[in-house]
Amino acid sequence: MPRQRNPFLMWMVGAASIGFGELTARLPLPVARGLGRGLARLAYYLIPRLRKVGLANLDLAYGNTLSRPEKTRILKDAVKNVGIVAAEFTRIPILAGSGIARLVQFDGLEHLDRSEGSLMVGAHLGNWEWMAPALASQGFLVAGVVRPLDHPALNAFVDRLRRSGHVATVPKTNAVAEVVQLLRKGYVVGLLVDQSPRENAAPVRFFGRETWGTVGAALASARTRLPVHAIAMLRQPNGSYLLRISPEIPMVRSGDLRADLVQNAQRCQDAVEALVRACPGQWLWFHRRWKARPRLQQEWRVRQMEDASRTSEQRSD
Numbered sequence: 001m002p003r004q005r006n007p008f009l010m011w012m013v014g015a016a017s018i019g020f021g022e023l024t025a026r027l028p029l030p031v032a033r034g035l036g037r038g039l040a041r042l043a044y045y046l047i048p049r050l051r052k053v054g055l056a057n058l059d060l061a062y063g064n065t066l067s068r069p070e071k072t073r074i075l076k077d078a079v080k081n082v083g084i085v086a087a088e089f090t091r092i093p094i095l096a097g098s099g100i101a102r103l104v105q106f107d108g109l110e111h112l113d114r115s116e117g118s119l120m121v122g123a124h125l126g127n128w129e130w131m132a133p134a135l136a137s138q139g140f141l142v143a144g145v146v147r148p149l150d151h152p153a154l155n156a157f158v159d160r161l162r163r164s165g166h167v168a169t170v171p172k173t174n175a176v177a178e179v180v181q182l183l184r185k186g187y188v189v190g191l192l193v194d195q196s197p198r199e200n201a202a203p204v205r206f207f208g209r210e211t212w213g214t215v216g217a218a219l220a221s222a223r224t225r226l227p228v229h230a231i232a233m234l235r236q237p238n239g240s241y242l243l244r245i246s247p248e249i250p251m252v253r254s255g256d257l258r259a260d261l262v263q264n265a266q267r268c269q270d271a272v273e274a275l276v277r278a279c280p281g282q283w284l285w286f287h288r289r290w291k292a293r294p295r296l297q298q299e300w301r302v303r304q305m306e307d308a309s310r311t312s313e314q315r316s317d
Contacts, residue, residue, distance in 0.1 A: 014151030021157065025090035032087040033239070040083025041076075050079055054286040061207035077281030081235070085127050089158075092165040095133040104134045104233070108245030111229060114140070117183035120231040120245070121217050121268045123194035124284040125275055127241060131233045132190050133165025134243050141187045143168040145175050145216070176200075176219055183224045190231065191217050194272050194284070196291045202265040203300060206273055211290045218264035221251050228264075230271035234279050246271060258307065 024032040044050055058071040066074075095103070112118055122131060136142040144162065146169050149155035162169050168187070170178050179189050194206075197214040204213035221228050230246040249271050252263045276283045 010151050014149075014154035017151075017154050018157050020086065021090045021161075024087045029088070029091065030239075033084050036083035036085075036087030037080050038083075040080045043083070044076060044079045050286045051075065053288055054078065057285050057287075057289060060209050060290055074280045075285055078283055078285045081126070081282045082284065084235070085129060088127060089129055090161060092130065092133050092161050095130060095137055095165055100134060100137045102240070104130070104137075104241045104243055106134075106138065106243050106245075108229075108247075109138060111245050111247050112140070112188065113227070115186075117186050117224070117226050118188050119179075119183065119217050119221055119226060119228045120188060120190040121193045121228060121249075121272060122190060122231045123272045123275060124192060124287070125194070125232050125279065126234040126282045128192060128233065129162070130241065131231055131243060132162070132167040134233065134241075135188060135190075135231075136166040141168075141182075141185070142166070142190070143170055143179075143182050143187045144190045145170045145172055145179065145192075147172045176216060176223075179216070179220045180223050183220060183226050189220070193217060193268050194276070194289070195287055196289055196293070197296075198293070199296075201293070201296050202262045204262075204266045204269045206269050206289065209290055212293050212296055213265045213269045215261045215265045217268050218251070218261045221264065222253070222257060222260060225253075228268065230268075230275060232275045232279075235282060258303065 024035065027035065054075040055068075055071055058066070058074060062071065091099075091103075094100075120131075120135075122128060132142045132144045144167055146159075146162070148171050149158060159169055168182070170182070170189075179191075182189055191214070193214050193216070197212055200215055200219075201212040202215050202218075204211060206213070217228055220226075227248040228251060229248060231244070233241050233243045236242055249267055251267070252260045254260055
């Protein structure tokens, strides 16, 4: 059963988020970033869930290969990163202008074929909100798959800013058909594949642990035969960003769609995991990435039984 949300609390969070965005838009960027870091530091100590979930995830991912102080440092950096991302969000419009040159450098644009569409798989890593508008600034048609927010006014505020970077937004629910259409029109379409999906998922391993991974990118690639790349926008020590695009991720195309989706979903997870391992302090560790999904588990068992039955019938024939 979905968790019931307090309407008044949702309204308060939405109003505060919009107010924060309007404030940071008026502040010099270094001051806005400082405010974001400060609020994130408070959140780390005032919200126990951040520490509980974050450290549990770091234990799952790294086991005893890192000490508790090392994991705590990574988690503090991750919370601070979210504060900076929030403070920078309203700067998206300047990425469409001359500001892009001093804020972002690019590595790997040569891997993209401008004559056709392509899929980008990424994570909530570095400044994930700036990836699409930064890529659009380089002359690409860009679209991003997004989850609409529950607060209508906040969702409208966020969507307006995302689109101000010359980026088309595609609601996450039943997005594959629209993604396929955009790919065939030559768009670069971005999907964040690092979180725990509630549907359209396959069993994968992430940091060596069994979990679930979205099959959206693998399915869209299967339907269009277009390339898949990993993408990340990583914060540099001087406060600028490096937008890094990987060479094409090889996709398996054996003709067995279900088996291919599992393997290709895993390849996307492996690519994202490599990005996170390179900059763990810039990833969203306090999301419940390894959450159990009983419904998905049951659905997958049914599919396996159907496949086994079909194989048995074919052998009998």
